[in-house]
Structure formats: C-alpha cells, structure tokens
Amino acid sequence: xxxxIFIDLMHxxxxxxxxxxxxxxxxxxxVLPLENSDDKDFKIKLKSxxxxxxxxxxxxxxxxxxxxxxxxxxGVAAALKKPVTTVLHGVETKDLPRLVNETIYIKYSExxxxxxxxREKASAPEGESEKIKVDRMxxxxxxxxxxxxxxxTLADVGGVLESEALxxxxxxxxxxxxxxxxxxxxxKLKDR
Amino acid sequence: xxxxxxxxxxxxxxRLSAKKPPYTVFISHSSKDIWIAERMLDLIERSGADxxxxxxxxxxxxxxxxxxxxxxxxxxxxxxxxTPNSKDxxxxxxxxxxxxxxxxHVTPILYNVEYKDxxxxxxxxxxxLNTAFNxxxxxDLKKRIGTWKQSKN
Numbered sequence: 051x052x053x054x055i056f057i058d059l060m061h062x063x064x065x066x067x068x069x070x071x072x073x074x075x076x077x078x079x080x081v082l083p084l085e086n087s088d089d090k091d092f093k094i095k096l097k098s099x100x101x102x103x104x105x106x107x108x109x110x111x112x113x114x115x116x117x118x119x120x121x122x123x124x125g126v127a128a129a130l131k132k133p134v135t136t137v138l139h140g141v142e143t144k145d146l147p148r149l150v151n152e153t154i155y156i157k158y159s160e161x162x163x164x165x166x167x168x169r170e171k172a173s174a175p176e177g178e179s180e181k182i183k184v185d186r187m188x189x190x191x192x193x194x195x196x197x198x199x200x201x202x203t204l205a206d207v208g209g210v211l212e213s214e215a216l217x218x219x220x221x222x223x224x225x226x227x228x229x230x231x232x233x234x235x236x237x238k239l240k241d242r
Numbered sequence: 243x244x245x246x247x248x249x250x251x252x253x254x255x256x257r258l259s260a261k262k263p264p265y266t267v268f269i270s271h272s273s274k275d276i277w278i279a280e281r282m283l284d285l286i287e288r289s290g291a292d293x294x295x296x297x298x299x300x301x302x303x304x305x306x307x308x309x310x311x312x313x314x315x316x317x318x319x320x321x322x323x324x325t326p327n328s329k330d331x332x333x334x335x336x337x338x339x340x341x342x343x344x345x346x347h348v349t350p351i352l353y354n355v356e357y358k359d360x361x362x363x364x365x366x367x368x369x370x371l372n373t374a375f376n377x378x379x380x381x382d383l384k385k386r387i388g389t390w391k392q393s394k395n
Contacts, residue, residue, distance in 0.1 A: 097343070118329070118335040118361055118362050119361065119362065120335075121332045121333075121335035121336045121339070122335045122336070122339040122362050124335075124336055124339060125310075125335065125337060125338060125339020125340040125341075125342070125343070126339040126340070126342065126343045128307050128310075128311055128336070128339070128340055129311060129314070129339065129340045129343035129344055130343060147332045148306065148332075149306075149307060149332050149333065149336055152306065152307050220305060220307075220308050226305075227305040227308070
C-alpha cells in the first residue's frame with residue numbers, strides 16, 4: 051500500500067505545492083489532494099485528509115508563516131499523532147517559531163535527501179512491523195556510548211523517515227526529547 | 243544545616259490538593275496575556291474545576307507540543323483567549339487545533355478583538371471577556387461540572 055502524504059499549504063503557494071507533489075509522487079508516495087487552507091470547508095477537508103495520511107507536510111513560506119490556519123492544522127495533526135515534516139521555502143531557519151522547531155523541518159532546496167529516503171521506503175518490502183522498528187530505535191537509545199541520540203540516526207536505525215521516528219518517540223512514555231545546539235532534534239531514555 | 247536544606251527545598255508547584263474535583267479546564271493564552279489568564283483561572287477554580295495552564299503546569303525545556311497534547315487529553319474542556327496579542331500567536335492556533343480534534347468543549351473568549359477578524363472561529367460561538375465570561379461562561383461551566391459529576395457517580 052502506498053505511503054500517503056497530505057500537503058497543507060496556503061493558496062498562494064499552490065503552484066509550488068503542485069511541484070512538490072509531483073516530486074513526492076515520483077518518489078513513490080501517494081499525495082492526497084492538495085489542501086487549500088482558504089477554502090470555507092477547510093476544517094472538514096483537513097480532518098478527512100489528515101486522518102487518511104501517513105504523514106503530513108506543512109509547506110511553510112512567508113505567506114503561511116503567520117497563518118492561524120496552518121498552526122491550527124498542525125495542532126489537529128499533533129492530536130491525530132501524525133508525523134509532520136515542515137518544508138521551508140523562503141523562510142530562514144533562524145526565523146522559525148518554536149512549534150516548527152519541534153518538528154522535522156527541511157529546506158525545499160535540500161529536499162533531495164528526504165525524497166531518496168521516501169524512495170527507499172516505497173521500494174522496501176512490506177512486512178516489518180512497527181514494533182521491530184521501535185525496538186531497533188530503543189536498542190540504539192540504550193547504547194552505553196551515548197546518552198542522547200539524534201532523531202536522524204534513530205530514523206536510520208529504525209528504517210523510518212525522520213518525521214516518523216520523531217512521532218513514534220514523542221508518543222513513547224520511556225523517551226524524552228530535546229534539541230541540540232544546532233537545533234537538531236534529539237532523544238534519550240527517561241531513566242538515563 | 244537543616245535551615246540550609248529547608249531553604250534549598252524547591253518551592254512546590256501551586257496545585258490544588260488531591261481532593262480537587264477532577265473536572266479540568268485547559269486555558270490557552272498568549273504569554274503576554276498571563277495576567278488575564280490568571281484572573282480567568284481564579285474564577286474557574288472557584289467554580290469547582292481544576293485548570294491546566296502553561297506557566298504553572300508545563301515543564302520548561304520539555305517538548306511543549308507534547309505537553310499541550312497531554313494537558314488537553316486530561317481536560318474536559320478548553321477556553322481559548324483571543325486578544326490582540328494572541329490572535330496571531332502560533333501556540334494559541336495550535337492549541338485550538340489540538341482541542342478541536344480532541345472533541346472537547348471549546349469556548350473562545352474575546353478581549354479587544356473582533357469575531358470577524360478571527361478566521362479560526364467560523365461557526366463557533368465566542369464570548370466576550372468583559373460582558374460574558376464572569377456570568378454566562380462561569381454559570382454554564384458550573385452546570386457542565388454538575389452534569390459531569392452526576393455522570394461519574
């Protein structure tokens with residue numbers, strides 16, 4: 051079954067959103083219909099799109115940086131425990147609100163790495179349960195050598211996308227999240 | 243020595259006792275409006291409910307979005323304070339999204355802002371802080387607490 055992605059954006063960014071959508075589809079994902087956050091029925095469409103999605107991409111641009119709706123959507127996605135990746139276009143990382151800093155974010159110009167991970171995911175044989183992936187990440191967290199591990203490393207160990215790793219660990223009662231000096235998301239076991 | 247140890251003891255968080263009624267209200271506000279939020283908290287707690295509010299109940303340095311989700315999950319309802327400070331605040335919009343998905347009772351409270359300027363509120367009934375919070379909201383809250391307690395007995 052294809053990995054479903056829901057892109058949330060402002061109508062001013064639709065052209066770029068379509069471009070992103072094509073890239074995601076070429077990487078093997080199924081992109082759910084683009085959300086127009088200015089639509090009057092946006093709350094109904096949003097919830098239906100978010101429920102179906104395996105991952106949510108928030109397209110953050112100068113048009114949406116101060117949008118009430120985009121951050122409302124982020125809250126809905128968080129309550130639904132959906133992995134969120136924020137794609138930045140024309141927004142500097144130093145200007146990011148803390149809420150966005152708590153997600154996995156990537157610059158649009160550097161989306162290649164994300165797409166190649168997505169491609170790997172799409173072509174990987176199915177069957178490995180989420181529990182096996184979580185166990186591998188937890189084993190890495192128990193390493194004697196490190197207390198804190200980066201979400202990026204844990205995602206590689208678990209064989210999941212960074213946003214999925216963050217989402218799994220965020221909802222795990224044994225795990226504490228933090229951030230490094232560079233802003234990278236980190237995790238450690240609560241009892242370490 | 244004992245005196246030093248006593249001085250070092252961390253100040254307990256201002257929380258209600260274990261006997262407090264479990265009906266809980268989550269208060270969402272901009273940090274600039276903490277003075278209003280604290281007045282609201284006082285009135286709500288005097289009505290017999292417990293409150294969750296970031297300044298008092300959230301741990302600094304933690305994953306705030308997770309703390310918000312947990313606080314909303316533990317609440318029976320939410321009040322969202324919209325003021326000129328909060329109407330464009332990311333946290334307030336985020337908290338409204340979390341509360342809305344949690345399908346708990348959500349009451350937007352307006353202070354010096356127009357309903358028409360708040361796109362998130364379309365279709366929701368909002369109350370004015372000065373004219374309706376102390377009366378209508380608090381009276382309705384007391385009724386909801388009563389109904390909730392009855393359903394728990």
